Amino acid sequence: MAVKINGFVVPEDLMNLLSSMASNWGDVINKNILKVVHLNGAMTNKVYRISWPTTREDDNRTVLVRIYGEGVDLFFNRDEEIWTFECISKHGQGPRLLGRFPEGRVEEFIHAKTLSADDLRDPETSALIAAKLREFHNLDIPGSRNVFLWDRMRNWLNEAKNLCSSQQANEFRIDTLEEEIDILEKELSRDCQEVGFCHNDLQYGNIMIDEETRSITIIDYEYASYNPVAYDLANHFCEMAANYHTETPHVLNYSLYPGLEERLRFARIYLSSSGNQPCDTEVEQLVNDAEKYALANHLFWGLWGMISSYVSNIEFDYMEYARQRFQQYWLRKPKLLGTSKVSTNGY
Numbered sequence: 001m002a003v004k005i006n007g008f009v010v011p012e013d014l015m016n017l018l019s020s021m022a023s024n025w026g027d028v029i030n031k032n033i034l035k036v037v038h039l040n041g042a043m044t045n046k047v048y049r050i051s052w053p054t055t056r057e058d059d060n061r062t063v064l065v066r067i068y069g070e071g072v073d074l075f076f077n078r079d080e081e082i083w084t085f086e087c088i089s090k091h092g093q094g095p096r097l098l099g100r101f102p103e104g105r106v107e108e109f110i111h112a113k114t115l116s117a118d119d120l121r122d123p124e125t126s127a128l129i130a131a132k133l134r135e136f137h138n139l140d141i142p143g144s145r146n147v148f149l150w151d152r153m154r155n156w157l158n159e160a161k162n163l164c165s166s167q168q169a170n171e172f173r174i175d176t177l178e179e180e181i182d183i184l185e186k187e188l189s190r191d192c193q194e195v196g197f198c199h200n201d202l203q204y205g206n207i208m209i210d211e212e213t214r215s216i217t218i219i220d221y222e223y224a225s226y227n228p229v230a231y232d233l234a235n236h237f238c239e240m241a242a243n244y245h246t247e248t249p250h251v252l253n254y255s256l257y258p259g260l261e262e263r264l265r266f267a268r269i270y271l272s273s274s275g276n277q278p279c280d281t282e283v284e285q286l287v288n289d290a291e292k293y294a295l296a297n298h299l300f301w302g303l304w305g306m307i308s309s310y311v312s313n314i315e316f317d318y319m320e321y322a323r324q325r326f327q328q329y330w331l332r333k334p335k336l337l338g339t340s341k342v343s344t345n346g347y
Helices: 012-024 078-090 123-137 149-163 166-171 174-188 229-239 260-272 280-311 318-336
Strands: 003-005 008-010 035-039 045-053 060-068 097-101 104-108 195-198 207-209 216-218 225-228
Touching (some): 012 097, 123 207, 123 216, 149 174, 149 280, 166 174, 174 280, 195 229, 229 280
Antiparallel strands (some): 003 008, 045 060, 097 104, 207 216
16 A cells, blocks of 8 residues: 655555565665655656665665656657666666656666756856767667657647647647748758757756766656757757746746857867867857757747646646747747847847
8 A cells, every 4th residue: 555755655566666676685674764855846757766774884775766747648658768768778878777667667866966057057067068968969779860859749739739728729829830830840950960869858957967076967868859969959058048946947037048159169069079179160050050949949848838737737837838938939930030140149
């Protein structure tokens, strides 16, 4: 039967899994010695740190438990996500999968610091992220190398149409978005664009750093797929406008969007981390592409916010988040699709 610890109802299947894992490690656990801490900031799942004492004095065993959010099957296939998780783990990236139960899974707990919103703006940390992102994009994950972005957005648009009210459909111009997706795909797709295995959700909470070794770990691969690498850079730049650990975590501040110099520096480090020094034209082209892919990013997360507002039980104002994303799309589209030059003004 389920037990409640520190406000968290531990499902019976999870308790059995933890007991089995502990036994394999030579530990003995029960509900009275488990310590459970809810980790804030996750908006797709609920995440907990669970620990218990081992047989060694002053030593604790710690795992991360992910409880799947309501309605996430509308966004991605969970079995495919688990498969991706395991593939990435085999490449030595991220945590190991320790076990699964019907409501979620247990992962290796990474003993490192999760980044904050401010950390993304630190030049040294940003450089480490850029190099790690290049490494991530070069992962050889089996499967189709076709760009997944456009079909995913069209699928999400259909879900949003089925869920939203007529008032919201009018406010967010739902009936026009299919055409907007078509326009973006035509305008942004290029035969010579680089496609890699993208994370697609590179917010600060999905990046960890070992403060001793300064090594970066990218976690949480629910939305990972092959996409243009410029889209992933766009996603990361857009996430600099967010801080999910405030009293209003849904509010975005686009005055914090990185300026041109910051974007160019990130792109140069990203491209040079493989060992080849890029020319200025290559760096500028990547930044320019990323700026335009920010439009796709706004539609992507705008649709995600709309759907989540109906299906998620996580406390977050998804609809207001979606509203801000769509507003940015319509605000930036005339400038970004009307010029071929790098924007110097940012947001």
